[in-house]
Amino acid sequence: MSWLTPLTELFRVQYPIVSAPMGGAAGGALAAAVSNGGGLGLVGGGRADADWLDRELAIAAERTGRPWGVGFLSWAVGPDLVERALAHRPDAVLLSFGDPRPLAEPVRRAGVKLIIQVTDLDEAREAVDVGADVIVAQGTEAGGHSGRRATLPFVPVVVDLAAPTPVLAAGGIAEGRGLAAALALGAAGALIGTRFLATPEALIAPQEVKAILDGGGEDTERSRLPDIARGAPWPARYPGRALTNALLDRWRGHEDEFDRDEAAKGEYRAALARGEEAVATVWASEAIDLITEVTPAAELVGLIAREAQAALARAGRLSAAG
Numbered sequence: 001m002s003w004l005t006p007l008t009e010l011f012r013v014q015y016p017i018v019s020a021p022m023g024g025a026a027g028g029a030l031a032a033a034v035s036n037g038g039g040l041g042l043v044g045g046g047r048a049d050a051d052w053l054d055r056e057l058a059i060a061a062e063r064t065g066r067p068w069g070v071g072f073l074s075w076a077v078g079p080d081l082v083e084r085a086l087a088h089r090p091d092a093v094l095l096s097f098g099d100p101r102p103l104a105e106p107v108r109r110a111g112v113k114l115i116i117q118v119t120d121l122d123e124a125r126e127a128v129d130v131g132a133d134v135i136v137a138q139g140t141e142a143g144g145h146s147g148r149r150a151t152l153p154f155v156p157v158v159v160d161l162a163a164p165t166p167v168l169a170a171g172g173i174a175e176g177r178g179l180a181a182a183l184a185l186g187a188a189g190a191l192i193g194t195r196f197l198a199t200p201e202a203l204i205a206p207q208e209v210k211a212i213l214d215g216g217g218e219d220t221e222r223s224r225l226p227d228i229a230r231g232a233p234w235p236a237r238y239p240g241r242a243l244t245n246a247l248l249d250r251w252r253g254h255e256d257e258f259d260r261d262e263a264a265k266g267e268y269r270a271a272l273a274r275g276e277e278a279v280a281t282v283w284a285s286e287a288i289d290l291i292t293e294v295t296p297a298a299e300l301v302g303l304i305a306r307e308a309q310a311a312l313a314r315a316g317r318l319s320a321a322g
Contacts, residue, residue, distance in 0.1 A: 003305065006166035007040075007188040010113065010133065011067045011091060014038030015305040016189025017179065018136075018168060019196045019297070021045060021071025021094055022144065022283070024052075028059025030201040030297055035066040037298030038305070042094055045072040045085060053081070057088040067091035069115070074098030075235055079106050086110045094136070097145060097238055104130050117170070117191075119147025119238070124158045127165075134166050136191050140222065141172030143194040143285035145238040152185070159186035174287035176307020183312070192304070194285035199297040208282050209294060215243050217286040225251055226281040228259045229268045241285065246278040 005016045017039035019026060023046030034041030041064070043056050053070075060068050069092030070085050082093065083106045093107045096117035107114045108131070116127035117136035127135045137158035139151025151171040159167045169182035170191040182190040196202060198209055222241045225248055227234040234240070242248075247268060251258040258264055271279045295303065 005183070005188040006164075007134065007168065010166065011040050013040050013067055015301055016168075016183070017301050017304055018042060018189060018191040020170065020191050020193030021069075022193055022197070023073070025197060025202050025204050026071075027201075027203045028056040028061075029063065030196060030199065030203070031056075031060045031068050031070075032063035033199070033201045033297035034196065034301055035060075035064040035068045037301030039301040040092065041068045041297075042092070043068070043070045043090075045070050045077065045081070050081060050084060053085060054088075057085060057090070060090075061088050069093060069113075071096065071115075072103060074100050074103055077103070079103060082106050086112060092134075096136070096138075097235070100127065100130055100132075104132075115168075118158065120149060121157065121161065123147075124161050128162055132165060134168060134188070135162050136168045136170050137187070138191075139169075139171030140241075141286040142170055143197075143220070143241050143288075144283040145234060145240045146171060146222070147238065152181075155182065155185045155187055172285055172287045174285060174290040176304045176309070177311045178287065179304055179308040180311035180315070183308070184315070194283070194288060195291055195304075196297060196300070197284075198291050198294050199300060200294065201297045207277055208280070211243055211277075211282045212284055212288050212291055213293070215282075215284060216289045219243050220284050220286055220288070221248060223248055223252070224255050225258060228255060229265060230281075231265075240281075240283060243282045243284050245280065245282075247281075 007016045015038045019034040021042035021044040023044040026044035031041030031043045069090045071094035074095045075098030092113040094115040113133040115134040116132040118124040137155045155169045166188035168191045169187040173190045174195040179190045222239045
């Protein structure tokens, strides 16, 4: 079955499913597999590793003839890296977390579709002003970094504000019922992150996959501590959601004190270098209760679509009965 939404029409993809450009984890193999499965796969351009980016974009371009793209952190990279990525001829560039305007210009000039992820209404208005082809409304349930708005009430507000620009829902979506809910909220599809970490193509360690499969949503929390510990200069307004670990248990509520304690940060990095899993950061969505197995990414796209179709059919029967 092919789906007809503004997203599938814009990119000529089969399903309204986009894989999140998770930095360091969403490489070329994952993006290509998602695209080959009928969705839109995105490589995680991350913060600025040009060699990694070149390698992974080349893999994506080589392994799929279908639409694919790449995502960048607006606060962390410059136009030169975006132009370097554009040389690989992606079909889309996603910008998130920060002012998208300096990076949007080369994307527009190249004739590539521009996707902008937003976490509040000011960012949504800015995305409209910049001329985004697609806007992603990301809720705080998302794994990794996010804003303060919850997905369910945030998405329809952005849909109304941005119309007629298509909006994708993101944050806490891990299977077909979440996609169905996104469509019911007026979104043109969903951008899904953590669920695609539990695939053979994701570039994460087996112990991280196991932690996601074993964990639950109540085991996750949002904090600045992982970024402080690894020296990542993320803007403080975007804390990250990860599985609770020894670092968070020790320093929760004392982020500024930890930031000033060079010895404590050194101890953390030494423990991480020794491979101590108790301090490792595993970014994870609140929806990890719904992630119970490792599934090939291309197969997963079709599975999520079938689950969404079944959920929408159930909802239709309820409507008819009423």
